[in-house]
Amino acid sequence: MNISLTMWALTVAGLCALIAADFFIGGRKPHEVSLREAGIWTTVWIVLAALFGLGLFLYGGGQPAGEFFAGYVTEKSLSVDNLFVFVLIMAKFAVPSPLQQRVLMVGVLIALVLRAIFIAAGAAIIAGFSWIFYLFGAFLIWTAWKLIQDARSGEDEEEYEENRFLKIVEKRFPSTDAYHGTKLFISEHGKRLMTPLLIVMLAIGTTDVLFALDSIPAIFGLTQDPYIVFTANAFALMGLRQLYFLIGGLLKKLVHLSYGLSVILGFIGVKLVLHALHESGVHVPEISIPFSLGVICAVLVVTTVTSLMASRKQAEAGHDEGSAQLVEEPVSAPAPVDRPARAGDCPSEAENRQ
Template structure:
């Protein structure tokens, strides 16, 4: 495939068109996307990304096709990790659910811009100094080590919403504590002040820049073609907003995702160092001559990345820790849903909701104290939700003249049940 100015122009035009389509037809009016809407558009964006890779195969450029898919999968995994941080930031600022789409789309747009800058900067550095791959490799290994240390640490995580840029913005511009729809500025006491919406976007923008430091070196470890790097990054970010609403609530079930990303970044870091050794020009390494090491083919890299992600997902969902988290989350979710049943709900609907609540409450009560202590963040709130729902269940049963199973959450009224 010939990559020239026209190729770049058409590709950039398509990416910009997709972003504008999102801005004008999806997030212009604040609303909460349905599961059906999110699933449809997530499928469309993933489909576009996969078809784009097939174009390389159709033109007989299998090498770039494999590099693109390896880069796309890696960047998609790193982008999902970005969603965790976006979720923490929006929760910290208490962003209204219906306005989260616009915040996410801004984050995606800023991420694309910042990473594009890093892509061309990386390409220029590689052109001037090929041994920069040593630095890229070491950087990825250090980042992987830092993430692993953070995952193993029991200390509380830092507040992602309290970074230098946010604190600086608060000092320079008067800020309001209240949202005014999706406006960035509002009038308060006759003065123009910024809303928390602007602070959210500042926090996410600053975070996007930090994420680019591991994203771009990682993909340059899979391909040195800037066009492949750009398209893999761009298409991995497209549809991330819809994916957020599609798997919201499932994200935190990927309890071992961090370990999977650590493995991927570490693997690519080693691959980069091997490549640097193979193309070595540093005089203090092997006298400035190439080192006879076996490089890792891109096809092998693609296979390794896919296997790591599959193992990560399966371990997250089916390991004792993963099953414990699912039980605890579902117990709280179905208990909350039971208390929100409308008065017009039929007896059959109430019975079905009660069965789900009782089943998952029973499963949650079987979870070992170790997992409860590690997985439940707000224990008092969790216990209160469960207890209130089961008290409601008992009251409903008594009103209907039936007996109801008495859960430990009803018996233990004096304090948290976990």
């Protein structure tokens, strides 16, 4: 799909306007985000993504629209995995609840800018070297296998370890230990100090780049159009802040999420390898976008359903074990309470107390 420079500029301007509206309406004043607010804004961003996909359908036909929806669903599902790390980051830096939405908004904007750079670099590499699809495909298949191994090991990451960039920033720029509202810098004893709020924003943004190492090749496996890749990433990321507050309590219940993501990444990796073979002149079947979208959606639905069923069974088993322990544990009589003898007590009773 040929996108003019004017269309690119209008798209970026439109996204900036939506981000500004999101900020001034819901995120300007620090506050604790309710489930109702998070649900409304999550719905708004999903509807906006659907309207954009409809616009692509009217502008370029079914092919670009299908590629956008496939890319959007893939990036959205992969971004849910980011939320686990975001929870760890918030806990490590002890971010106050009213400031968490500001942290996520700025962190996601940093991530979007960095992803745009990744997308531009990826598009340039693909345009010059078609063999890169082999590398992308192999990397996704390896990532899928690693996800399965991590899920089977049952070792959940419970602590967030700062990356090298953050360590350099904290070493070169002195910071305070306490938060000062929404301020990123303060002056203390004549020195300009960085607050933890800026550090955690950088942590969110730079950590997301690590996830982009598999999500960007994944979406390039669905479409090679940089415009679709960028817009799908933008809509998936911009709804991530509200999704954090909406399903934050459900994250631990998605016990099969890693398996679902591994299937999706492995599937796209195979699709990339087949596409690379096709580009090299080898007659192999290529996987269509409608089929890819169907597989991705089916995997996500099955993963979610099985995760909730497994979590419910685990909760019921834990409840039954707790009830059994209460039944088996002998009930002891309450210990007698000593009190001084009072007038009117019979002699034997008073002697027993003494």
